[in-house]
Amino acid sequence: MNKVTHQFITEEYEGIEFLNVPDAELLIRARLFTANAYAPYSNFKVAAVAKLVDGQIVKGVNQENAAYPVCICAERVLLSTAAMLHPNVGIETMAISYLNENGSSETPISPCGVCRQSLVEYQQRTNQVIRLILSGQKGKVFIVENVESLLPLSFSNKSMM
Ligand code: THU
Numbered sequence: 527m528n529k530v531t532h533q534f535i536t537e538e539y540e541g542i543e544f545l546n547v548p549d550a551e552l553l554i555r556a557r558l559f560t561a562n563a564y565a566p567y568s569n570f571k572v573a574a575v576a577k578l579v580d581g582q583i584v585k586g587v588n589q590e591n592a593a594y595p596v597c598i599c600a601e602r603v604l605l606s607t608a609a610m611l612h613p614n615v616g617i618e619t620m621a622i623s624y625l626n627e628n629g630s631s632e633t634p635i636s637p638c639g640v641c642r643q644s645l646v647e648y649q650q651r652t653n654q655v656i657r658l659i660l661s662g663q664k665g666k667v668f669i670v671e672n673v674e675s676l677l678p679l680s681f682s683n684k685s686m687m
Contacts, residue, residue, distance in 0.1 A: 534675035539667040545659075549619065552577055553659050553667065555585075556621035560663075563587035563600065569627035572600040572635070576608060576620040579654055584608045584617075601641040605648050616654020620645075623661055632665035636676065645673040646680050 542550050556575040563571035565588050572588045586604025590597045601622065608617060625631050636658075637645060649656045649672075658676075661667040670676060 532678040534670075534672075534678075537669040537671075539669070541665065542661065542667060545667060548577070549621075549659055549669070552619060552621040553623065553661055555583070556623035556659075557625075557661075557663055559585055559587060560623055560625040563589075563625075565590050567592070567594065567597075571625040571627065572622065573624070574600040574604040574620055574622045576604055576617045578608065578612055579616045579618050580612075582612060582615070584612065599638060599641050601637050602644050605644055609648070614652065616652035617648065617656045618654065619657040619659060621659040621661075623663065625663055631662035633662055634660035634666055634668045635662070636660055636668070636670070637673075639677075642673065642677040643680065646677050646682060649673055650682060 539545060542553055545553065552575055556573045559573035559575055560571040563573060565571045567590045574586045576584045578584060584604055584607055586600045586607055588598065588600045589603055624635055645656060656673045658670040658673060659667060
């Protein structure tokens, strides 16, 4: 029997002022775009803004529903939009921010399990590594260089070959 450790590195910054200009601009867009979320049930507004490899910008916000399981996270709204409008154009960087109307918005959040699965598939289907910039309305910023690191031992089409 072997014990195997799976680990990954995140970059952690004390604030947006320590990011390079393109990353800071993308994060600012995500922070502002939380205003467009439809989150009347949780009051937890999430926005994802991505820069594609060709420089185009794609956005998503969470879409809630009175039937709670129908809710869609911002990240998957973005991925569906990108796939529809810009098929085969990879995502270079995605900034994810949130506005918690019931509490603070100072600690980065990271994608839920369903979104991690979707992000990994998107990375694989476009053959383009996706970077994530994670932060609330202010405070620390985490950068994840490759979404696959968020889902070790993930199930993918490779598993079915
Ligand atoms: N949510 C997202 O949109 N993205 C995340 O990464 C985490 C959670 C949404 C789903 C739901 O509308 C609300 O945030 C509270 O869970």
